[in-house]
Amino acid sequence: MRLYLDHFRPKVSAEPGNWLFPKASGGGHRTPSSLANQTFKFIYRETGLEVNAHLFRHLAGMLYLMRFPGQYEVVRRMLGHKSVDTTIRFYTSLESKWALKRYDEKVLSDWRSTDVPR
Incomplete structure (x- = not known):
């Protein structure tokens, strides 16, 4: 978790905040449905697997x-x-x-x- 927060989260959003999954810009957090949809698309694109x-x-x-x-x-x-x-x-x-x-x-x-x- 610490690795994600220190190294990867800042690559997702430069906006300050405490959100674990922040929006890329504008502050705030990603909605559960948005995060689920983005995760599904990423895994499918990278592996061809449909993982919801x-x-x-x-x-x-x-x-x-x-x-x-x-x-x-x-x-x-x-x-x-x-x-x-x-x-x-x-x-x-x-x-x-x-x-x-x-x-x-x-x-x-x-x-x-x-x-x-x-």
Whole structure:
């Protein structure tokens, strides 16, 4: 955050202020819809991927669960879901894929190795 505020924010706007996402000129802040639209266009232009602001919410949840598997309640609170069941339903299939990948990396890779007797 400090890197952004000290080095990149001044490149966005030379106007003084405390806004995290300031307008390029005239002072004030970018509206949520304007920021979302600009972010979508930038990512699409640079990568060809269609990433909307809502997807960032899911990305944040996914990254957290990759680091802390099973911590659905934290993600539920972070995303504002009313029920933890909503969070579990959305992310369970992803965690199953991650678990299989870890199993493959840790167990099957050793089994496939020529150094392990069969």
